[in-house]
Amino acid sequence: MWADKDTQTCRARKKAVRGYALAALICLGMGLLYERFSHGVISVFMLSFGLYPLVLGSLVDGWLLWRGIDQVNPWSDRLRLWSICTLCTGSFLQGVLEIYGTQSDLLRLYWVTGGLLLAAALVCGVKKR
Numbered sequence: 710m711w712a713d714k715d716t717q718t719c720r721a722r723k724k725a726v727r728g729y730a731l732a733a734l735i736c737l738g739m740g741l742l743y744e745r746f747s748h749g750v751i752s753v754f755m756l757s758f759g760l761y762p763l764v765l766g767s768l769v770d771g772w773l774l775w776r777g778i779d780q781v782n783p784w785s786d787r788l789r790l791w792s793i794c795t796l797c798t799g800s801f802l803q804g805v806l807e808i809y810g811t812q813s814d815l816l817r818l819y820w821v822t823g824g825l826l827l828a829a830a831l832v833c834g835v836k837k838r
Contacts, residue, residue, distance in 0.1 A: 722770050729766025733759045736797060747808045755804025761796045765789060785834035792826035795819055
């Protein structure tokens, strides 16, 4: 059951669902374009870096809309956005380095930071009633 309320929060959440879906399509397009010019080298990280905005963005916001939950801590949304950006950047850079044929230990920082930001978003999203 979709939220019937036409509140400003619901409109903003619907806009966020569309924005995350658009970001996922752009990331998917960038990944496919990069793979096209990579001389046959394939990277799972490059092909899947568009899944972060789709799963952690559009699906989460769509679920919140579907459940009719419109009172979410704004810090939870911000931290989730930052985690999506961090994980997308880390996945893209990991894919670029894999296609290039090298690796870097510094990329672990993206995964750790993205995971910590996502955990912080979950903690901020849980409210005491």
